[in-house]
Amino acid sequence: xxxxxxxxxxxxxxxxxxxxxxxxxxxxxxxxxxxxxxxxxxxxxxxxxxxxxxxxxxxxxxxxxxxxxxxxxxxxxxxxxxxxxxxxxxxxxxxxxxxxxxxxxxxxxxxxxxxxxxxxxxxxxxxxxxxxxxxxxxxxxxxxxxxxxxxxxxxxxxxxxxxxxxxxxxxxxxxxxxxxxxxxxxxxxxxxxxxxxxxxxxxxxxxxxxxxxxxxxxxxxxxxxxxxxxxxxxxxxxxxxxxxxxxxxxxxxxxxxxxxxxxxxxxxxxxxxxxxxxxxxxxxxxxx
Amino acid sequence: xxxxxxxxxxxxxxxxxxxxxxxxxxxxxxxxxxxxxxxxxxxxxxxxxxxxxxxxxxxxxxxxxxxxxxxxxxxxxxxxxxxxxxxxxxxxxxxxxxxxxxxxxxxxxxxxxxxxxxxxxxxxxxxxxxxxxxxxxxxxxxxxxxx
Numbered sequence: 535x536x537x538x539x540x541x542x543x544x545x546x547x548x549x550x551x552x553x554x555x556x557x558x559x560x561x562x563x564x565x566x567x568x569x570x571x572x573x574x575x576x577x578x579x580x581x582x583x584x585x586x587x588x589x590x591x592x593x594x595x596x597x598x599x600x601x602x603x604x605x606x607x608x609x610x611x612x613x614x615x616x617x618x619x620x621x622x623x624x625x626x627x628x629x630x631x632x633x634x635x636x637x638x639x640x641x642x643x644x645x646x647x648x649x650x651x652x653x654x655x656x657x658x659x660x661x662x663x664x665x666x667x668x669x670x671x672x673x674x675x676x677x678x679x680x681x682x683x684x685x686x687x688x689x690x691x692x693x694x695x696x697x698x699x700x701x702x703x704x705x706x707x708x709x710x711x712x713x714x715x716x717x718x719x720x721x722x723x724x725x726x727x728x729x730x731x732x733x734x735x736x737x738x739x740x741x742x743x744x745x746x747x748x749x750x751x752x753x754x755x756x757x758x759x760x761x762x763x764x765x766x767x768x769x770x771x772x773x774x775x776x777x778x779x780x781x782x783x784x785x786x787x788x789x790x791x792x793x794x795x796x797x798x799x800x801x802x803x804x805x806x807x808x809x810x811x812x813x814x815x816x817x818x819x820x821x822x
Numbered sequence: 823x824x825x826x827x828x829x830x831x832x833x834x835x836x837x838x839x840x841x842x843x844x845x846x847x848x849x850x851x852x853x854x855x856x857x858x859x860x861x862x863x864x865x866x867x868x869x870x871x872x873x874x875x876x877x878x879x880x881x882x883x884x885x886x887x888x889x890x891x892x893x894x895x896x897x898x899x900x901x902x903x904x905x906x907x908x909x910x911x912x913x914x915x916x917x918x919x920x921x922x923x924x925x926x927x928x929x930x931x932x933x934x935x936x937x938x939x940x941x942x943x944x945x946x947x948x949x950x951x952x953x954x955x956x957x958x959x960x961x962x963x964x965x966x967x968x969x
Binding site: 565569571574588729732733735736737740 | 831867
């Protein structure tokens with residue numbers, strides 16, 4: 535139990551730091567891929583500290599409340615995950631965190647922010663089935679929804695759930711809002727809807743959205759770690775490969791329409807995820 | 823310690839002109855000049871930006887737009903007029919539709935002359951703007967303490 539609490543609190547303290555460094559590394563690698571030198575690794579931290587010093591110009595007062603809700607539930611989801619708790623609660627808290635961000639974007643009367651919020655809802659719709667399939671897959675493979683049991687299980691889940699792993703890697707792009715799925719808002723300069731989801735956030739609220747995104751990234755990568763948890767070194771390598779591929783994809787693809795995002799992710803979910811689950815179910819039934 | 827120096831976010835707007843300076847502003851983001859290594863981000867959103875780069879003169883159509891962009895930016899904010907048109911109206915200053923340089927509409931902190939202004943001088947202007955940004959931030963802090 536002590537170990538669980540330690541892991542949970544370590545996440546709360548260290549995830550923003552590691553997430554920020556990862557974001558910095560991401561921007562650096564992206565710059566190198568484009569033939570530029572790129573910003574310092576600590577750049578995301580500089581950005582957030584600067585945003586905190588800006589004049590607060592919230593359009594609506596409860597906009598801030600929603601952004602706080604977004605951060606708090608993102609932290610709660612990650613805490614539950616690293617604590618070793620129930621994977622279903624992690625996924626539901628995670629979904630709730632995203633809903634808070636969407637509500638925050640709807641709080642302002644800006645058409646750009648509204649379109650961004652709508653697209654974020656579509657992105658959630660595209661991603662949610664696979665997150666649930668992942669929880670079901672882990673239950674089937676390891677006999678528990680609890681992250682601590684899954685992590686302690688001697689057989690790595692990757693061998694039983696390759697389809698679900700691939701499907702989850704597919705929606706990681708949606709969740710990290712990277713190209714081709716940076717529909718609701720984008721880290722890159724220009725977009726047809728200004729900054730979409732984050733258009734109306736500035737100063738403190740934008741800083742909180744950034745910090746929540748660092749928590750989000752670390753929690754999602756933790757989910758990938760879980761697939762090879764019995765072999766920590768290999769698992770870290772797996773996470774690095776997945777994130778590296780994300781950066782490569784981000785730099786080599788253009789933004790797609792939301793229809794394509796829905797079709798492709800649901801096709802992936804049903805082809806890779808559901809078939810993996812069905813095959814595993816019958817295979818588990820035949821081998822006691 | 824303030825972090826405005828390390829992360830100046832930029833929004834750019836072309837009032838009205840030949841668009842040459844605006845293209846040079848974007849050239850600053852290319853691998854040859856790469857302003858992102860100084861932490862600059864081209865946001866395209868005034869609410870996220872610290873520095874407003876305006877190229878071209880101001881006419882009666884662009885005037886309300888420039889004012890709106892300026893008003894939407896959060897303090898501390900700095901305006902840089904880029905190119906001779908933005909500085910004084912340039913070759914268009916006597917035209918019937920021209921109001922003049924950017925300072926006829928909003929307060930300008932840094933002027934970068936040139937036709938078109940070269941990326942090197944634009945970056946130089948942004949560096950000067952960062953110093954002004956820092957000053958304004960300190961003034962803001964003092965005012966907040968005083969109140």
